[in-house]
Amino acid sequence: MFLPIWKKLKYMLLILVLSKEASVLKAAQISSESDKDWINQAIRFWTFTDPSIQIIALGAILIGINCGLMGGYVVSRRLSMFGDTLSHAVLPGIAVGFMFSQSKNEAVLMIGATLSGFLGVGIISLLKRHTKMKEDSAMGLVLSGFYALGICLITYLQQSPNGGTSGLESYLFGSLVGLSDRDLVPLCFCLSLIIICFILLNKELLLSGFDPSFARSVGLPVDILQFCIWILMAFCIVSSLQVIGVVLVSALLIIPAATAGLLTYRMSQILVYSGILGALSGIVGCFLSFMGERLPAGPVIVLCSTLLFLAVLFFSPARGILPSWFRTRRRGQRIRFENTLKACYQVLESRSFSSQSFPQTALAQRRGKSDAEIEKEIGVLIREGYATRQEFPTEQKSELPSETMVSLTPSGWEIASRMIRNHRLWELYLTKEASYAPDHVHDDAEKIEHIIGEKTVRQIERILDNPQRDPHGKPIPSQDDIDRGWLSPPLVADK
Amino acid sequence: MLDFAEALLDPWSTREQVIWNLQIVFMGMMVSLSCGLVGCFVVVRRMALLGDAVSHGVLPGIVTAYLITDSLSIGPVWIGACLAGLGCGASIEWLRTKTPLREDAAMGLTFTSFFALGIVLLSLEAGATHLDPACFLYGEIGLTPLSPKLELWGLPSGNQALWNMGVVCLTTMISVIVFYRFLLVTSFDCSLARSLGMPVIWIQYGLMLLLALVVVASFESVGVILVLAMMILPPVSSAFLFHRLPSILMCCLPLSIFYSVAGLQLAYSMNFPISASMALAGIVIFLPCCLLGPNGGVLTNSKKLKTRKSSRDLSAN
Numbered sequence: 001m002f003l004p005i006w007k008k009l010k011y012m013l014l015i016l017v018l019s020k021e022a023s024v025l026k027a028a029q030i031s032s033e034s035d036k037d038w039i040n041q042a043i044r045f046w047t048f049t050d051p052s053i054q055i056i057a058l059g060a061i062l063i064g065i066n067c068g069l070m071g072g073y074v075v076s077r078r079l080s081m082f083g084d085t086l087s088h089a090v091l092p093g094i095a096v097g098f099m100f101s102q103s104k105n106e107a108v109l110m111i112g113a114t115l116s117g118f119l120g121v122g123i124i125s126l127l128k129r130h131t132k133m134k135e136d137s138a139m140g141l142v143l144s145g146f147y148a149l150g151i152c153l154i155t156y157l158q159q160s161p162n163g164g165t166s167g168l169e170s171y172l173f174g175s176l177v178g179l180s181d182r183d184l185v186p187l188c189f190c191l192s193l194i195i196i197c198f199i200l201l202n203k204e205l206l207l208s209g210f211d212p213s214f215a216r217s218v219g220l221p222v223d224i225l226q227f228c229i230w231i232l233m234a235f236c237i238v239s240s241l242q243v244i245g246v247v248l249v250s251a252l253l254i255i256p257a258a259t260a261g262l263l264t265y266r267m268s269q270i271l272v273y274s275g276i277l278g279a280l281s282g283i284v285g286c287f288l289s290f291m292g293e294r295l296p297a298g299p300v301i302v303l304c305s306t307l308l309f310l311a312v313l314f315f316s317p318a319r320g321i322l323p324s325w326f327r328t329r330r331r332g333q334r335i336r337f338e339n340t341l342k343a344c345y346q347v348l349e350s351r352s353f354s355s356q357s358f359p360q361t362a363l364a365q366r367r368g369k370s371d372a373e374i375e376k377e378i379g380v381l382i383r384e385g386y387a388t389r390q391e392f393p394t395e396q397k398s399e400l401p402s403e404t405m406v407s408l409t410p411s412g413w414e415i416a417s418r419m420i421r422n423h424r425l426w427e428l429y430l431t432k433e434a435s436y437a438p439d440h441v442h443d444d445a446e447k448i449e450h451i452i453g454e455k456t457v458r459q460i461e462r463i464l465d466n467p468q469r470d471p472h473g474k475p476i477p478s479q480d481d482i483d484r485g486w487l488s489p490p491l492v493a494d495k
Numbered sequence: 496m497l498d499f500a501e502a503l504l505d506p507w508s509t510r511e512q513v514i515w516n517l518q519i520v521f522m523g524m525m526v527s528l529s530c531g532l533v534g535c536f537v538v539v540r541r542m543a544l545l546g547d548a549v550s551h552g553v554l555p556g557i558v559t560a561y562l563i564t565d566s567l568s569i570g571p572v573w574i575g576a577c578l579a580g581l582g583c584g585a586s587i588e589w590l591r592t593k594t595p596l597r598e599d600a601a602m603g604l605t606f607t608s609f610f611a612l613g614i615v616l617l618s619l620e621a622g623a624t625h626l627d628p629a630c631f632l633y634g635e636i637g638l639t640p641l642s643p644k645l646e647l648w649g650l651p652s653g654n655q656a657l658w659n660m661g662v663v664c665l666t667t668m669i670s671v672i673v674f675y676r677f678l679l680v681t682s683f684d685c686s687l688a689r690s691l692g693m694p695v696i697w698i699q700y701g702l703m704l705l706l707a708l709v710v711v712a713s714f715e716s717v718g719v720i721l722v723l724a725m726m727i728l729p730p731v732s733s734a735f736l737f738h739r740l741p742s743i744l745m746c747c748l749p750l751s752i753f754y755s756v757a758g759l760q761l762a763y764s765m766n767f768p769i770s771a772s773m774a775l776a777g778i779v780i781f782l783p784c785c786l787l788g789p790n791g792g793v794l795t796n797s798k799k800l801k802t803r804k805s806s807r808d809l810s811a812n
Contacts, residue, residue, distance in 0.1 A: 075600050080597075080600045080604075083603070084544075084607075127785075130793050131735075131793060132734075132791045136538075137731050140543040140546070140723050140727040141724075141731060141781070143723065147721070148774030149771075149778075151767075151768055151771040156766065156767065173614065247720075248607055248611055254604050254607070255604050257600075258596055261600075262594070262595065295618055295619070296615075299610075299611035299615045302607055303611045303615055306608040306612075
C-alpha cells in the first residue's frame with residue numbers, strides 16, 4: 001500500500017536523500033580512514049609541511065582572529081543575538097547567489113549573502129521602528145523566516161538537474177575539506193578591513209559604542225558608525241561561513257570576546273585578547289577535527305572556545321570563580337579567628353588582666369556560643385599557634401568536671417590587641433570626626449577592624465592625637481603596648 | 496487558473512493520499528498550535544530568543560539519551576531533552592547574574608555551546624544513522640505517517656507520532672487554560688503578581704518547562720530553528736489583529752490550520768521541505784497582518800499616528 005504513495009511523494013524521498021547527503025560529518029572529516037597512526041597525524045599537522053594543512057590551519061586562525069576582533073565590539077554593544085540573526089539571514093542570499101552564478105563561485109555567493117544579511121537587518125529595524133513589535137520578536141521572526149526561505153531555496157536548487165550543488169549543505173555546519181587557497185583571500189581581506197577600521201576609527205567606535213548620546217552631542221555620525229559595524233560583521237560572518245557554518249558562526253563572535261571581557265576591562269586589551277583566544281580555539285579545534293575521524297570543524301572550534309571560556313571563568317587568577325571563592329573563604333576564616341582572639345582579650349580585660357589564662361566557659365559566655373563551638377574555635381587558634389590550653393581541676397574534691405583554661409601566646413596576644421586597637425580607634429574616629437552617636441559606631445567598627453592596615457591606623461591615631469580611651473571609656477592599647485608584648489607592666493598597672 | 500486548481504487538488508486526488516496527507520496536516524496543526532500557545536506568553540514576556548536558545552540547547556540531552564538507551568523511544572529522549580533545556584536555561588540565568596556577562600552574550604554563548612556539544616556527541620557516535628544533524632535543522636514532518644500504527648480495541652486509531660504530539664498539545668492547552676490567570680498577571684505585571692501572592696519564580700520555571708516540552712515534541716517534525724518560527728509567528732501575526740490576549744490565543748488555532756494546510760500545498764507544488772514551507776506560509780500571512788492589521792498595522796496606524804501627533808502638538812501649544 002505504501003509503494004505507490006512513495007513514488008508520488010518525491011519530496012519525501014528527497015528529504016531522505018538530502019539528509020543522507022547532508023551528513024556534513026562525512027564531508028567534514030579531513031583525515032583519511034586508513035591513516036590511523038595518530039602520532040604521525042599530529043606530527044603531520046603541527047609541522048605544517050603539508051600544503052593543504054597549511055591552508056586549513058591558516059584559514060582557521062584567520063577566522064578566529066577575524067571573529068575574535070569583531071566580537072569585541074559585538075559583545076560590548078550587546079549585539080550578540082543580532083549576530084546570530086545576521087548569520088541565519090544570509091542563507092537565502094547564498095542560495096540566490098548560487099542560482100545566479102550556477103556554480104559555487106565564492107564572490108557571487110558572498111555578495112548574495114551580504115545583501116540578504118542586510119535585507120534582514122533592514123527588516124528588523126523597520127519592524128522595530130514602525131510597528132509595535134519588540135526587538136526580540138522582530139529578530140526571531142527574521143531569523144526563522146529567512147532561514148526557512150534559505151532551506152526552501154537550497155532544497156529547490158538541489159532538485160535542479162544542474163550538478164555540483166552538494167557543497168551547499170556544508171554552509172550549515174561548515175567543513176574544512178573544500179578550503180582552498182582562493183578561500184583565504186576573502187579572509188585576509190576581511191582581516192585587513194577590520195584592522196584598518198579599528199585603527200582609524202578607534203576613538204569614534206569606542207565613544208559611540210559606550211555613550212551614544214554623548215557621541216551624538218559631540219557631532220559624531222553615530223548611525224553611520226553603527227552601520228560600519230554591521231558591514232564589518234556581515235563580512236566577517238560571510239567569510240567564515242564556509243568553515244564554521246551558518247548555525248554556529250555567531251558563537252565565534254560571542255565566546256572569545258566574552259572570555260576576554262572576563263580577563264580585562266580595557267577595550268584595546270579585550271580586542272587583543274579575544275583575537276588571540278579566537279585564533280587559539282581556531283587552530284586547536286582544527287587540529288581536533290583533523291585528528292578525529294568524523295568531527296565536524298565548526299562545532300569543534302566552538303567547543304574549544306567554550307572550554308577556554310570555562311577555564312578562564314573558573315581559574316583566572318584575578319577574577320576567576322575558584323580563586324575568588326578560596327580568597328573569600330580564607331578571609332572568612334581569618335575574620336573568625338580574629339574575632340575569637342578579640343573576645344579572648346575582652347575576657348582578659350573584664351578580669352582586669354589578673355592572670356594570663358582564663359576559663360573557656362567565660363569565652364563561651366562572652367561570645368554567646370555553645371561550648372562545642374568555642375571548643376572548635378579554640379582548636380583553630382591552637383593549631384595556628386595563637387593560644388594554648390591546659391586542664392585545671394578547679395577543686396580537688398569537687399565532682400564538677402575539671403575546667404579548661406586558655407591562655408594566649410605572644411603572637412595571639414599581638415593580633416588580639418591590634419584588633420581591639422583598630423576597633424576602638426575607629427569608634428573614636430567616627431564619634432569625633434564623623435559625629436556619630438557613640439552607640440551607633442560598634443557595627444561599623446566590627447567590620448572595618450579586619451580591613452584597615454597599619455598605615456591607616458597610624459593616621460587615625462595622629463588625627464585623634466594619640467587618644468587613651470574609646471567613646472565607651474575603655475583603654476585603647478597603643479602601638480607601644482603591642483610592641484612591648486604580653487601583659488606589659490604599664491597596661492596592667494595603669495588600667 | 497485550471498493548472499492552479501489542479502496543483503491545489505493534486506495532493507488530495509486518491510483516498511490513500513488523503514489519509515496520508517491528513518496525518519501530516521494534523522501533525523503540523525498540533526505542532527504549530529502548541530508552539531503558538533506557549534509562544535504567546537513567551538513573546539509577551541520578551542523572551543522570544545530564549546525559545547531559540549532552549550530549542551538549540553535540548554540537542555545534547557536528546558543525543559545523550561539516545562546514546563545511553565540506544566533507542567529513540569519517546570520517554571528517555573524527553574527526559575534528556577528537558578534536563579538539557581533546563582540546564583541551558585539555568586546556565587544562562589547563572590551567567591547573567593553571577594558573572595559580568597550581559598544577558599545577550601550569556602544567551603548566545605550558552606546555546607551555541609550546547610548545540611555544538613550535541614553535534615560533536617552525535618558525530619562521535621558512528622552508528623547514529625537515525626539521528627541526522629540535518630534532521631535537527633529541518634525536521635521530518637513528512638515521515639509522520641510512517642511511524643508505528645496503533646490499534647485501540649481492534650480499531651486503527653492513528654499512529655504513535657500523532658498520539659505523542661496530541662498528548663503534548665492537550666497538555667499545553669490544559670495548562671494554559673488552568674494557569675491562565677497566573678500566566679497573564681505574571682507576564683504583564685510582575686509586581687502585582689507578587690503582591691497577590693503568586694509564586695512568580697515558579698510560574699516562570701513552569702513556563703520554561705512547558706516550553707521545553709513543546710520544543711522537544713516538535714523538533715522531530717519541524718527542526719530546531721523552525722520551532723522558533725512556529726512559536727513567534729502566530730502571536731506576532733495575531734497581535735496585529737486583536738488587542739486582548741484571549742483573542743490572540745484563540746487566533747492561534749485558525750492560524751495553525753492555515754500554516755499546515757498552506758505549508759503542505761506549497762511543499763507539494765514547489766518540492767520544498769514541509770516544515771520550511773509552513774514557516775514561509777506563516778510569513779505570507781504575517782505580511783498583510785503587519786501592513787493592514789486593525790490593531791497597529793503599519794498602513795492603518797500611520798494615519799492614527801499623524802492625528803495623534805498633531806493633537807499632541809496642539810495641546811502642547
